[in-house]
Amino acid sequence: MADFLGSRFDQIAFASWQHLSLVVQCLLLATAIAIAVAAVVYRSRPLSSVANTVTAIGLTIPAFALVGLLVAPFGFGVPPALAVVTFFAILPILRNAIVGLTGINQSVVESARGLGMSRSSIFLRVELPLAWPVILGGIRVSAQMVMGIAAIAAYVLGPGLGGFIFSGLSRLGGANSLESVLTGVIGVVVLALLLDLLLVGLGRLTTPRGIRV
Amino acid sequence: MSESAVSRPSTGTISGKSIVLDNVTKQYPGQSSPAVDGVTLEIPAGKIVMLVGPSGCGKTTTLKMINRLIEPTKGRIVLGDEDVTSIGGDELRRRIGYVIQAGGLFPHMTVAANIAIVPKMLGWDKGRIAARVDELLELVSLDPAQYRDRFPKELSGGQQQRVGVARALAADPPVLLMDEPFGAVDPITRQRLQDELLSIQEEVQKTIVIVTHDFDEAVKLGDWIVVFTEGARIVQYDTPERILAEPANAFVENFIGSGAGLKQLTLRRVGEVTLADAVTVHAGEAAASAIEKMERADHNHVVVLDDRERPVQWLSRRQLARLDTLTDVPEDKLPVVGQGATLNDALDTMLVSSAGAALVTGRRDVFLGVITVETVMDAITAARASAAASIGGPVGTNSDAIPTVAPDAPTSAGSSMSQAHDD
Ligand SMILES: Nc1ncnc2c1ncn2[C@@H]1O[C@H](COP(=O)(O)OP(=O)(O)OP(=O)(O)O)[C@@H](O)[C@H]1O
Ligand SMILES: [Mg+2]
Numbered sequence A: 001m002a003d004f005l006g007s008r009f010d011q012i013a014f015a016s017w018q019h020l021s022l023v024v025q026c027l028l029l030a031t032a033i034a035i036a037v038a039a040v041v042y043r044s045r046p047l048s049s050v051a052n053t054v055t056a057i058g059l060t061i062p063a064f065a066l067v068g069l070l071v072a073p074f075g076f077g078v079p080p081a082l083a084v085v086t087f088f089a090i091l092p093i094l095r096n097a098i099v100g101l102t103g104i105n106q107s108v109v110e111s112a113r114g115l116g117m118s119r120s121s122i123f124l125r126v127e128l129p130l131a132w133p134v135i136l137g138g139i140r141v142s143a144q145m146v147m148g149i150a151a152i153a154a155y156v157l158g159p160g161l162g163g164f165i166f167s168g169l170s171r172l173g174g175a176n177s178l179e180s181v182l183t184g185v186i187g188v189v190v191l192a193l194l195l196d197l198l199l200v201g202l203g204r205l206t207t208p209r210g211i212r213v
Numbered sequence B: 001m002s003e004s005a006v007s008r009p010s011t012g013t014i015s016g017k018s019i020v021l022d023n024v025t026k027q028y029p030g031q032s033s034p035a036v037d038g039v040t041l042e043i044p045a046g047k048i049v050m051l052v053g054p055s056g057c058g059k060t061t062t063l064k065m066i067n068r069l070i071e072p073t074k075g076r077i078v079l080g081d082e083d084v085t086s087i088g089g090d091e092l093r094r095r096i097g098y099v100i101q102a103g104g105l106f107p108h109m110t111v112a113a114n115i116a117i118v119p120k121m122l123g124w125d126k127g128r129i130a131a132r133v134d135e136l137l138e139l140v141s142l143d144p145a146q147y148r149d150r151f152p153k154e155l156s157g158g159q160q161q162r163v164g165v166a167r168a169l170a171a172d173p174p175v176l177l178m179d180e181p182f183g184a185v186d187p188i189t190r191q192r193l194q195d196e197l198l199s200i201q202e203e204v205q206k207t208i209v210i211v212t213h214d215f216d217e218a219v220k221l222g223d224w225i226v227v228f229t230e231g232a233r234i235v236q237y238d239t240p241e242r243i244l245a246e247p248a249n250a251f252v253e254n255f256i257g258s259g260a261g262l263k264q265l266t267l268r269r270v271g272e273v274t275l276a277d278a279v280t281v282h283a284g285e286a287a288a289s290a291i292e293k294m295e296r297a298d299h300n301h302v303v304v305l306d307d308r309e310r311p312v313q314w315l316s317r318r319q320l321a322r323l324d325t326l327t328d329v330p331e332d333k334l335p336v337v338g339q340g341a342t343l344n345d346a347l348d349t350m351l352v353s354s355a356g357a358a359l360v361t362g363r364r365d366v367f368l369g370v371i372t373v374e375t376v377m378d379a380i381t382a383a384r385a386s387a388a389a390s391i392g393g394p395v396g397t398n399s400d401a402i403p404t405v406a407p408d409a410p411t412s413a414g415s416s417m418s419q420a421h422d423d
Helices: A002-007 A009-041 A045-060 A063-069 A078-102 A106-114 A119-156 A162-170 A177-206 B059-066 B089-094 B111-115 B117-121 B126-139 B157-169 B187-204 B215-221 B240-245 B250-256 B260-265 B287-296 B317-321 B343-353 B373-389 B417-421
Strands: B019-026 B036-043 B048-052 B074-079 B096-100 B175-179 B207-211 B224-229 B233-238 B279-282 B301-305 B311-316 B336-338 B357-361 B367-372 B396-398
Touching: A002 A009, A002 A177, A009 A045, A009 A078, A009 A119, A009 A162, A009 A177, A045 A078, A063 A078, A063 A119, A078 A119, A106 A119, A106 B096, A119 A162, A119 A177, A162 A177, B019 B059, B036 B059, B036 B074, B036 B233, B048 B059, B048 B215, B059 B175, B059 B207, B089 B096, B096 B157, B111 B117, B111 B126, B111 B157, B117 B126, B126 B157, B126 B187, B157 B175, B157 B187, B187 B215, B215 B240, B215 B260, B224 B240, B224 B250, B233 B240, B233 B250, B233 B396, B240 B250, B240 B260, B240 B373, B250 B260, B260 B343, B260 B373, B279 B287, B287 B301, B287 B317, B301 B367, B311 B317, B311 B357, B336 B343, B343 B357, B343 B367, B343 B373, B367 B373
Parallel strands: B048 B207, B048 B224, B096 B175, B175 B207, B279 B301, B336 B357
Antiparallel strands: B019 B036, B019 B074, B036 B396, B224 B233, B301 B311, B357 B367
């Protein structure tokens, strides 16, 4: 194992970096999309429940199948990987964003309106900051989940640690095959822990003292 | 407008603007009858007007139509001399302070940031905002240095409510709307906040409209009280004095609850009634000379004052007879009330002391005279008479005039104020 790691250190480091970078970029994109969608639906009960149903169903789609299907429109490589990872990343964030935004004490929103704040500034300056801890919870769940999903990207020749897993599995029993799989799996787990730690730190920095628990 | 009954000292200059609701109706979708039915209500500048009535009668809806948090279905709203029915709602609300139960503070912002919301929207510069925040915290009796940087969850309910009031006053709006502002605090805090609101109002002289469930609160705070019934129909719009003395009908009587007479006592201060005089002597005098003074005045008691004219003892003929010289040792449980106390407080003191009277002191506790149960009774009678005699006031009607305020109803000799101004 040590030999395997030693001889391929650069390759592993590069793949890890690519993996993390893919996940982080997808998370950023997913957060923006999820908040935008939540902003559209959260004031309407029917729209919110439609969005919730869609997220619930979306989570049941096998990632493997989706990534395969997306080869047709996107081709191989980064684009289908990006699309699949972002799609799955959106789901938990959207769910939490809707929960967070609809759970805000209505008297706070009413007094914001009473002060003459516009709809958009109420959303940006009152509702979003108040829902932020819940949204961030969604981002953490999402990060854990898509770290694994991103490994599937290798199936469409995408970047990341998935390559080690796939190549190891395809020649299981062969030389270094197990080491290769383990490297991919452990790499993903370590990255997930690392990212979670970063997100906890981000939460500390971005949650106002007044609403910390 | 007769202001005799509205005896609140006014020190500042009126910065409030009048509000007129002109035939305003709110019909919620899918309801058979309107929540607010053709209300015409004139709210005088610089006064506190209380909206009272049973639950669901449309108080909140009426209040929120003033700042158009709820859009009226029909009718006009005039602020000062400007028709604000169709100007932008957000712009209108920046000019009207709004306070809800428990303050409605933003939990993720500090006290200072909460108060600074409207000034920021209006584009004030930083220095001006910071100065204004401190000034307002002082106004609501919170030490700026101590409270400025706290978050709402680090404040008590009463303190949150105060910050809510400060925030509403931040840009010095002419009008303040409050929906059951003191509903969520304990009775003692509520009383303190009410007193504070009155003293703030003395200073700022805004036009304040307050919704309340609590009739006693309405009597205490209001220059005028609107009593509503279902559909925001105005049953009576009058001064607290007159509503207590002359309820328009049985509905209002019921709403006042028992003890209207006692409630009137909370409206008058000891300093406003004529006190009975008393024989006063000073500590150090001989008892014999005190008795002589007492007999000359045909009284049965003397009040002993110390060297700073403060009452220390209240002696009967029998007690005097046992004494040689008068001392300035303060008597236990001497029934004393300040001239700022309400007649209700005075009556309490009398009942506790079982003397049927109490000594009244003024500034620096200097003795002023004696208040007796008879004085209090006379004051009630006089209040009733003057309330009955005063007519006129702001307009308050509904479009389809209803029998409850029929001008010829026996109780409404002077209460049909709507008629006085209807032209
Ligand atoms: N948003 C709304 N949609 C539909 N009906 C409403 C709405 N708000 C209030 N109502 C109805 O309008 C009527 C008046 O309500 P409003 O809130 O003005 O009463 P209120 O006098 O403030 O009562 P309370 O003392 O209980 O606060 C009630 O019958 C209520 O059910
Ligand atoms: Mg209400």
